[in-house]
Amino acid sequence: MLHALEKTLMPLAEKLGKNKILIAIRDGFLITTPLIIVASLFLLFNNFPIPHWVEFWNGILGSQWQSWFANVSRSVFNLVGFLSCFGTAYAYGRQLDTDAIQAAGVAIVAFIILTPTDLVLKGGTSIVGLDTEYLGTNGIFLGLVVALVAVQLYAFAAKRGWTIKMPDGVPPAVADSFAALIPSGLVMIVFFFVRIFVGMTSFGTVHNFIFEILQTPLKGAGNTLFAQVIYGLACTLFWSFGINGPAVANSVFGPITKVLTMENLDAFQAGKTLPNIFTDPFSNFFTNFGGGGSTLSLIIVMILFCKSQRIKQLGKLSLIPGIFGINEPIIFGLPIVLNPIILIPFNLVPLMNLLISTAVTKLGIIPYTNGVALPWTTPVGFSGYLSTGSWVAAVYQILLLILGCLVYYPFIKILDNNYLKEEADATDKKDETDDISFDDISFDDL
């Protein structure tokens, strides 16, 4: 069965893994993610889930302190669509082997060309400015679409050598700056017409158009338990064959989860009701503990209940990395990859966590996640508290971790008993230990 599964999944992983557009979107988010994490910390400080927090700091820093912090979080969150456009355009430029930074530059110009720049103030006067409504979360998908189209056009023109030729003797730096002229001009002219054309339709702006026909339906499809089950299974199933599952699954789900997460962040920042369950923090901190497959539960069982030397020792060595979400030592050291016994709970536990966490959230026992982008290495307990502001969520995480141990237990015991038998056999058969000692070995033995 494993073999059949692998035969179906491999080509899929290969297709997704080699698709330049998906790679560009994924790598583009890698550029924005650190910015979101740092800004999240500022937002978290502004809204720390402790009673009288704000009053406490008002007393020390004065009442304006929240605006200091808000300005940092706004500089990222309210521009996240714009930043996604930049990141994706740069990454796509790299993929297409063209001048990436120039391509990214013209892509953000194209994005702004599509954005309304006349703001009507309350009194009826109008000023030139940018409404962050267009540049933030609502602009993520538009940012991606613009980045891909603009860079494609740019690379098309650049590859055909549509440049202005400089006479001999012009320094290369000067000549290079003109190399981008016609490709950039092509992009800007195309978006100039796109804006005019869409302006004549009932959508009014390209922002509205993409938001309604792409972002809203895709977000709706991703914000369902069914989609999350597919996502979760993809993450672990691919790992079963040694393929980095989240890397494959995120290439499809990444933009959607990003939108869901950012919507919660926006609401959190504005002090409104949090709209979505299935955010990044939810899937990072309430479906998996200690890395993909929720292997922290496995490590705990290995340490507490396994008897074979190898498993016990590996468990102990893997505990500290596991607490911080790193499970490389057991993925290959146990191993989990291509291990038909451990693969069962490896796939089941995250699925179980997902179903229970969804139910528990829907029942209101734990709050919705605030969307704050904590580093994925944040340990269990802390992550639950910080991502929801609720101690109950932290305690719930621990309970879920223990439940995971129960599921892993029978499977790792099978492996443990096999290893114990092997270790005993090896000792019996050779009437010596199965350890090989290098103490007495030297090159002179050759």
Place this chain on the structure above:
Amino acid sequence: MKVIFILDQIQAGFGGKERGDLPLGGKKLAIGAVDMFTNFLPAVDATVLATLYCGDDTFMADPQTVTNKLVAMCHKLAPDVVICGPAFNYEKYGMLCATVATALEAHGLPAVAAMSQECEAAISEYRNQVTIVKMPKKGGIGLTDALQKILTLAAMKVKKEDTSAFAAANCY
């Protein structure tokens, strides 16, 4: 055929990158990542004679001594072939695999190394001296294929078949 595997600390199940100082050791068993090969061993009629392991930093600190000791131990245990890998994209482990495999073959023991293209230094230094099977990096696509190719090449070497066509297609 009787096979010895040579692993680093991660593949052998002795922890992560932070455990690179693991001293040389071994078990007369298939341990750690060798279990990934379990289902493919019967196809080439292979049994695991032993798994030797060494921390990647231990190797890098004194490559010559570690290589000598591993070669000497392999001679003592007398396998039909030694598999140095799979090293994925672990560069230090890749260097260990290429170095030791080259030394083993120089001393008359068939050996196969395997690593992903990220281990550039090892590949460029040793590709002409020993067969290094192409494999995906950690989390990359095509692991099971690569594992089977490693075993196929090992079996060909044991039977003293001509490996040049196979190596041209599957090695660096």
